Ligand SMILES: Nc1ncnc2c1ncn2[C@@H]1O[C@H](COP(=O)(O)OP(=O)(O)OP(=O)(O)O)[C@@H](O)[C@H]1O
């Protein structure tokens with residue numbers, strides 16, 4: 001920092017990004033005038049640097065209010081907010097907000113400004129150089145998957161809902177803030193687009209390692225995106241704050257399990273990838289192998305079934321012994337075409353779906369270029385799900401144990417020291 | 423002498439009057455716009471402040487303009503000062519009302535977003551709220567201008583500038599040869615100028631309303 005002479009307004013070089021900051025909410029409370037019951041009541045929460053935390057809970061439980069207190073769009077009635085251990089509760093809110101990206105449901109793009117102008121707003125305000133701002137706009141559009149040349153000069157109303165959301169996220173990230181607050185950013189788009197946007201966010205976060213606080217009332221979204229999920233009940237009371245796995249397998253009470261909804265075990269399948277379970281070998285032949293070899297392989301009795309690969313090693317046909325009997329010397333019409341394959345990054349949920357729709361009860365796993373890697377079958381899936389659930393249960397129990405231990409410790413301390421630590 | 427003969431013999435005088443009429447209205451309109459927007463900006467966020475601004479500017483309009491100008495003469499004298507004061511005050515209401523409605527009509531989630539990304543109060547107002555409220559404000563200015571074109575004729579009563587002089591001269595000498603022609607020339611002149619002004623506003627709208635919010 002000190003060697004560069006560009007001054008305090010220097011533009012970070014492309015490629016370097018500020019990664020996340022820690023956020024600590026201490027006894028945060030918000031009462032609205034005219035309402036004796038606070039909307040947010042005494043929330044304490046620790047968020048690690050680079051972590052994605054999801055606030056989820058029923059409508060009106062105070063998620064937005066909690067989120068907006070972090071960038072002081074809503075001033076807390078009492079309590080403190082610390083970002084990277086710095087108390088920002090009394091800091092100039094305008095300065096504070098420039099270090100915190102903010103993206104909202106309706107995208108919040110200014111309709112009278114072009115996409116580029118919208119994205120450029122914050123960098124300009126924080127005094128970036130003109131060329132720095134220009135490069136940054138291109139970089140941000142690239143980052144959220146929009147072609148800069150095409151979208152640069154468009155107005156928000158000339159974009160689809162999903163594209164608007166992307167620009168909204170690009171604007172929030174433009175000045176490279178360590179913290180990103182998102183209030184139901186994908187709430188207003190159709191399910192397929194939402195799915196895409198969620199995938200994009202996961203990819204982005206993989207690159208950027210921001211600290212993200214994300215509000216939603218969709219628990220599936222929470223599971224998909226969150227490193228940790230805070231399930232809130234009314235007045236923002238934290239019912240459970242833990243990893244998605246722990247919440248799915250070990251909800252603390254009926255409120256949480258009600259929120260998790262039916263099919264927690266099924267939802268668990270979304271958290272594990274095919275690469276994490278055993279991918280089994282499968283006997284293969286290729287379309288170029290001589291017919292005789294294929295016959296021999298099937299006839300020698302060790303396999304009932306073969307997978308035939310095409311010239312580029314991609315799964316092509318399942319061949320059973322019976323098929324060959326009927327084929328009478330030609331393979332053109334024998335066997336069953338491979339309908340569905342999964343990649344190693346597919347979730348177990350996708351894999352199960354594919355296995356269930358396949359009459360043979362297995363699915364081929366392929367690599368990046370579609371080449372055959374192995375198969376996953378029903379039995380493997382069942383076993384790994386059982387193992388996962390069991391493991392989750394164990395960690396959850398350990399966790400519970402730790403918590404109780406900690407609580408016991410705290411009570412002890414309080415009894416001894418009378419809270420003199422403050 | 424018929425009307426067209428009258429116009430062609432007196433065109434020099436008529437053009438001067440017309441120019442002064444337009445100039446007076448234009449300058450007072452600029453003043454009314456600045457004042458009106460300032461009043462709106464100061465009052466739109468409080469509900470009673472806004473009502474107060476709208477009611478008081480509306481009250482001004484209920485005073486008959488001839489009476490108002492008559493009352494002003496002993497205070498500020500004849501000529502330009504009473505004209506400017508009257509026109510500016512009368513021009514306020516549509517601007518103030520439309521500016522308040524426009525500023526209040528800005529989508530709250532946009533204001534929230536503007537705050538959220540760290541825009542200061544001034545930046546929010548200048549870069550987001552006023553540009554978004556500009557179309558209704560411009561409509562207010564347009565309505566105001568139409569109204570002032572007529573009211574400006576009254577200024578001649580206080581020896582002010584403009585086409586009102588033609589009308590008053592004609593009215594004072596009713597029965598004489600050119601009386602009707604004078605009144606007609608003044609009145610038609612005002613109507614034509616008002617139409618020209620309106621055309622200018624359409625053009626101004628195209629030039630100043632950002633493409634993203636143009637309907
Ligand atoms: N400006 C306000 N004045 C008074 N009460 C408010 C205000 N804003 C929110 N509230 C109340 O505070 C509570 C929490 O609101 P908040 O917007 O944080 O809920 P939420 O969890 O974000 O809900 P949703 O999922 O519907 O967005 C609600 O009961 C709401 O009525």
Ligand SMILES: [Mg+2]
Pocket residue numbers: 063064065183
């Ligand atoms: Mg909300």
